[in-house]
Amino acid sequence: MQRTRNIALCLAAGAFVSSVCTVVPAVAVPGSPACKDVTLSWAGGTAKTGGGSDRQETARVQIKNSGDHTCSLLGAPSVMLTTNGAPETLSQQSGGTSVSLGPGRTAKFTITFLGDSGKSGNEIIRPDQAVVTLPGGTVKTLTWQWGSVTRQEAASYPGNFVSPIT
Structure with a gap:
């Protein structure tokens, strides 16, 4: 701004x-360094490995400060599901409060998505990765393990979105 x-x-x-x-x-947060030395990992949710659901699912992502300095994050990360075809960029929920991460500390965010077990063609994506861009610009990649996802980029009220970091 x-x-x-x-x-x-x-x-x-x-x-x-x-x-x-x-x-x-x-x-990322005025007066605080952005989180650059971090690791991301899956940390629960309703999604099952391999997918197979035709419902809205959640996959939680843990962010761990693997550096030796405190850093801060504010808002929702950008998440793009990628595959050999066209990617799906998930909507970001607004809001959130500043999260300060000391060395070794963790924070989380949630990826909410519409699973798909039976469609084919352009209305689904079979992701192999989730490319995450944290507030402040750090980019990390996670292997997607939750099966097919219904495309929602053009939806008026997308069912695929990312929560702010908590």
């Missing part, structure tokens, strides 16, 4: 003072 405001101010001021305007990069 600060970056957008700075750009707008620079543009409003015109070329006249453009040499003194700078753009402030966004950070």
Whole structure:
């Protein structure tokens, strides 16, 4: 938000003072370092290995600070399910509070998705990975083990989404 405001101010001021305007990069939580040294792992939920459900399922993801400094996260990560075909980008729920992770500490978020056991064609995706981008830009990949997922990117009320980090 600060970056957008700075750009707008620079543009409003015109070329006249453009040499003194700078753009402030966004950070995960103001005044706190983003979490870069982390490991991700599956941590429960209603989803079963191999899938086979035609219901909305949940898969919890644990984030562990594997570094030696405290870091912070705010909001929901970006999650893209990938396969040989077109990927499915999951919606992000808004909100959340700042989560501070000391060395060795953990936080979690939930991936909610519509499982699929019988459809074929363009309405499903058979993911092999979940590519997670944490607030602050750290990217990690998890092997998807929950079976097929019904595509929801074009839905008015998507059934595939990611919760804020807690």
